[in-house]
Amino acid sequence: MRPLDGIRVLDFSRVLAGPMATQILADYGAEVTKVERPGTGDESRTFEPHFQDGPSAYYSAFNRGKRSIALDLKSPEGRKLAFDLAAGTDVVVENFLPGEMAKYGLDYAALSAVNPGLVYVSNTGFGQSGPYRNRKGYDTIFQALSGAIDLTGQPDGPPAKVGLPFADLTSGLWIAISVLTGLMGRAQSGRGTHVDLSMMDVQVSLLGLPAARYFALGETPTRTGTGHLGRVPSAAYACRDGGWLFISASDQHWEPLCAELGLDALLADAELARNRHRVRRRDAVEAALREAIAARDRAELAEALRARGVPAGEVNTVPEILNDPHTQAREMIDHFDVPGRGATPGLRNPALLSGWDAARFSPPPQLGEHSRQILSKELDLTEDEIDALFRKGAVA
Incomplete structure (x- = not known):
């Protein structure tokens, strides 16, 4: 038994922040169904690097332990299937631009009308309101706008991005925090919630110490290389x-x-x-x-x-820390089996919870791998009905 057993998550998100968050939930027991586009799926399926004779290592790093259903949300049949699945789920995570889910009839207002306990997280670049709400953005754009890039690098050199996809990773953590907070609130009140989570807001919220210097001293913090403004050495x-x-x-x-x-x-x-x-x-x-x-x-x-x-x-370099005896002793590297390839390495989640089964560590799904199973078992569709949906291209 795992702490999130019985929690069902419908994941419309793509690439990194949302998939990272839902993978955390899946590892700790939630049943995560990833909704993908027929034919291509999550675009990160094609991202480099790829394992030799295997899937994208990028995709595999953030999509373990999920189910995949391929739905064409541009078709009325695909939208209805998605709606019916959301009507019976606990959590929805999406990262479309503001208003896009409403076009499909899959926004919080529509879904909560039939599922009032739904915890619905909209993870967008700039939030559901504000002058930038319709802007598109990527990790490095948020790093730049938030001041993180201006704060990174040597004092006498140009600004530099953080060496990790910092904005995506921290936003992924906040999606997971939001989901768990929403579920705890529902346990107390019986009501669900809509979480408006802006990746830009997440980055601004991380400026606690530089902002403190600005608030207290009127100072514009500058690049310090590896140094610390408030401590020597x-x-x-x-x-x-x-x-x-x-x-x-x-x-x-x-x-x-x-x-x-x-x-x-x-x-x-x-x-x-x-x-x-x-x-x-x-x-x-x-x-x-x-x-x-x-x-x-x-x-x-x-x-x-x-x-x-x-x-x-x-x-350390990345190979040095991955092969470090402490990393090895803590078993931070685990393996899942990929059909036709065998044991494939990945990093496990860091929290070890006593009194529960170990976190799940299973392979990412093939595109549409669970489409028929989900339609049959969760929506009670017959084989003839499912075959008809496949022929129409509403599902793949």
């Missing part, structure tokens, strides 16, 4: 062997850090025992740290600092 430092080591030290770590690096002059300066003074004298302190660290090899220095209780972390 907190940055990545180049080591003798070419590796980089991130050190983030508070006041209690200052003495052991200086002792390990042989920075007797800094240690003798009583004022530098306080972070606020180190921040004020950032350039001199950082220069001394860089020189001392550049004389040490990364692995040796990292272990020495950790032995003294100083927080230090190697700046």
